[in-house]
Amino acid sequence: xxxxxxxxxxxxxxxxxxxxxxxxxxxxxxxxxxxxxxxxxxxxxxxxxxxxxxxxxxxxxxxxxxxxxxxxxxxxxxxxxxxxxxxxxxxxxxxxxxxxxxxxxxxxxxxxxxxxxxxxxxxxxxxxxxxxxxxxxxxxxxxxxxxxxxxxxxxxxxxxxxxxxxxxxxxxxx
Numbered sequence: 001x002x003x004x005x006x007x008x009x010x011x012x013x014x015x016x017x018x019x020x021x022x023x024x025x026x027x028x029x030x031x032x033x034x035x036x037x038x039x040x041x042x043x044x045x046x047x048x049x050x051x052x053x054x055x056x057x058x059x060x061x062x063x064x065x066x067x068x069x070x071x072x073x074x075x076x077x078x079x080x081x082x083x084x085x086x087x088x089x090x091x092x093x094x095x096x097x098x099x100x101x102x103x104x105x106x107x108x109x110x111x112x113x114x115x116x117x118x119x120x121x122x123x124x125x126x127x128x129x130x131x132x133x134x135x136x137x138x139x140x141x142x143x144x145x146x147x148x149x150x151x152x153x154x155x156x157x158x159x160x161x162x163x164x165x166x167x168x169x170x171x172x173x174x
Contacts, residue, residue, distance in 0.1 A: 026155040027136025036144045037130040041095060042121045044103055052148065057093050058172035059144040060165075063128055064119070065099045066109035071139040074157035075113045078141075081166060083117040091146075091173060094118070099138055100125050143168055 025031070036059075038052045051059070062078060064071040078094070086092040096119035098106045103121060110119050122128055131142060143152040143165060152168045154161050 026140075026153070027132045028140075028153055028155075029133060030131055030150055030153075032150055032153060034150050036142070036148050036150055039127045039130060043118055044106065044120070054093050055148050056146050057091050058146060058169060059093045059095070060169065061131075061142040061144070062094070062096045063099060063122075063132070063138045063140045063142075064096050065138050066101055066105055066112075068138050070157050072113060074139050074162070075115050077157070077162060079113075079115045079117065081162075082169060083115070086169065086173065087117070089173060092169070095120055097122050097127055099128050141165060143172070145172055 030037075036051065038050055040048050040050055042048050060082065062075075064075065075096075083094050086094070094117045096115070096117055098109070098119050099122055101109070102123060106119050106121065125134060128134070128138075132140060139154075139156060141152075141154040142150060145151045151172065152165055154165055
């Protein structure tokens with residue numbers, strides 16, 4: 001019986017540690033401190049630029065999609081608490097990245113949510129796949145410092161985590 005309890009206890013401990021690790025990465029394939037992978041941004045007006053072209057600025061990437069109810073809940077907070085506050089700061093960039101939808105859907109989505117920050121195309125999900133497991137969900141935010149390093153990651157919308165995101169943005173802009 002004693003051996004059974006020891007084996008059961010070790011098995012439970014191993015499973016618990018695995019579950020915590022899985023929950024901690026929340027579908028990300030990158031972690032805080034990693035260099036943000038470069039990609040080409042395609043804006044709805046046809047303009048393109050590379051993420052690396054924005055080096056020297058604090059960058060917030062928001063992965064989103066029109067079908068995501070949590071995204072729709074979070075986006076007005078991003079608009080009012082982050083975008084409206086920092087949109088005129090030349091050292092800050094906020095880019096919404098729409099997962100696997102076309103320009104027409106994105107334009108309707110942007111209009112229905114009332115957000116004015118740029119939302120760009122990721123029609124094939126390749127940009128998303130640089131940061132998260134391909135089957136992982138949205139909404140998620142990635143905060144990148146002026147050197148291109150990831151400094152904060154969010155998943156879903158949690159008021160406490162969102163407050164910490166805002167605090168991290170403030171620190172980067174000081």
